[in-house]
Amino acid sequence: MFKLVLICLSPLLVNSYVHRSASYPICLSETNNACQEEMKKKNETLARISYYYPPLTDSLKNYTEQCRDVMECASGLECFKGKPQWEIFRTSCDDVGTRSYYFDTCIYQILKKIYSNDHNCTAGFSFENLFTADTIFKKEKQCVLNIGQRVCKTDDFNFLQNNYDELIELYTNNPTSGIDRWDHPSGKFYMMHCDVLRSDFVQKSVGIMVSSVNQENVNVKKLLEIAQITQKCTHKSPFVYGNSNYYNIWIKYAQTIVAVMTNVFKHRPTLSQYQCLTSLKSYDFFREVVQCMDAGNVKKCVWFFINLYCQEEIMADSKNQTVTWAPHKESNVPDVSFSMFKNNQRHKFVFTVSNN
Template sequence: MQLIFNLFISLLITNLVDSYIRRDDDPEICIAETDNGCRAQLEKKNAMYYKIPTNCVLKNYTEQCQNVMKCASGLECFKGKSEKEVFLTSCDEVGARRYTFDSTCMAPFLKKLFDGGHNCTGDIIVGNLSSQIFKTQKLCFLNIVKNVCDTENFNFFQKNYDELMELYTTKPAVDDGFCASPNDKFNKMQCEYLVGEFRSKTMTIPFLSITNQSNAAVQEVFELIKQTQNCLDNVCLFQRVNEKTSSRMFAATLQSSLTNLTKIFKLRPRLLEYSCLTKITINEFFSEVSICTMFDKKDNCIMPTITKFCQEEILADFGNLEVSVGPRKEVYNTPDFEFAMFRDNKKKRRFVFTMKDDKLI
């Protein structure tokens, strides 16, 4: 169950190396027809595929991609199809492709920027990185790169720094809406950082802390939710079609649960003493809530989740109740039942009626 939730909450955290990002709701069509009818153009285009796109490489690749699209558009298979459908079959999203350089150098570099701790990182805002700051803080940023990237990637970064950061931080002058540019990828990487921060924090904060809205760590979690949602709302690259929907659902579940939990603990303060709830984290509890919401389709999964975590302690509470009176028969064809009055460990008076279904008058 925890594994399922981690996949769910990760949303945008990808481990794709040497692969490009394709949305599941954009299927490729006419693949065989394009391979057969545009083979010469495809071979020239594919020769550019594995090169990290600097301006020159990206320009050359774009030209080859357009040649394939021009050829494919004339095929019978593509008649009546949109330009985007032709693009998806004809072109690999080289600009947005996740290279080893991105995973092992660029992403760790961004994390260092966002984590702060350097003289040049004080004004950094996640999701709002302009090309200007990379120009003014170049020397400082390259010192950070040197400490997080291996020698090969650092040398490549240093040699192509100005060109790379211009590509990554600048939206293409002509935006075709295909989400295939380095800028689209760069924006997605910033969202991944926020999701990663949210995940790591919820794995360390005790679950019951969430009932204290003045708790600094809890406030930070809810602020991260807002930042992540804002980032996701402004990024077009998604590895799965339902990522944005899943993120919104999780945020809504967590925020609405705060009110529900407050009511539950007010009516059942004994729950606050249960070790089953004091020993778990926000991540652990809401992993079960999210699974219940997604798969069991229940409107309110808070109490079922508490019951699942605390079955033993709930039963133990009843096991400590010893005072009972004998059965009292009632007429009118009602079942026998037992009435018990006792005091629990907190010296509170309790009443229990136990129906005996196997004995009917």
């Protein structure tokens, strides 16, 4: 019997990232030059809108009219010929409706409390019924205000209380036409639903160590459930565009990543005992994997970061592995030696063939 002492090292992958440049409005200088009067009126209206509190009905309507005047002027430019109306809108208008104002933190905190189901008026709320929050805001006004009084800053709560009906109508009213949706506050409101779910997803992933990631783990199952609902939320919202940040990629592929990790630990059970993985939060590990996935597949990216985080333990564990090989009798295999470098130190390894 011939015995070979091998150093079994998993192949390292190229760490590749893709950075995409942001998309900017087109024909901006042409629009500014050709539509100076319309732009001036629109910008004067814009200057009167606070960055702290969102515009209410009359203010938003006034701005929208000025925005449409710029669009009408710009649509006749040669630069926009053959371009979709969305491009004209991006160049002509600002995100007055969908912009996040400081006050919106108050609405977001109220939504978090609604999702937590720890108030009488929110007891029937379910993650599965994603868009019932608007019903709660409309039918449970006093309860929502009670929550707001606890979680909002005083000035923000006063603004909410004084403008409640008008504000909630703006935030929950669903526009019917495409152009009305592009800058409507309801788009922002519904995305807050998804953001609350994302926050819960991240919070739960922080509490799960990489070594515990498998499809049978109760906490992992709950994490995947939230990921699935969050993805549905993102897809259901009729106002979302350009929604491709890394959290969404992470949530989209959470099921796949967990399946790969389950398979890895199934075939390499000793990995789940490595200190490098028992002390590593799945949030940190998956964040790296997701960034890598922009240019690679899940399995390769998972293995790359296992190698990256666990080089020392993989090397130490591999030294103790023995592989048995029985060549043909006529084979005459000599000793083979080779060198590897670890921590800038040369290590010599010898493959010895012996008749034992």
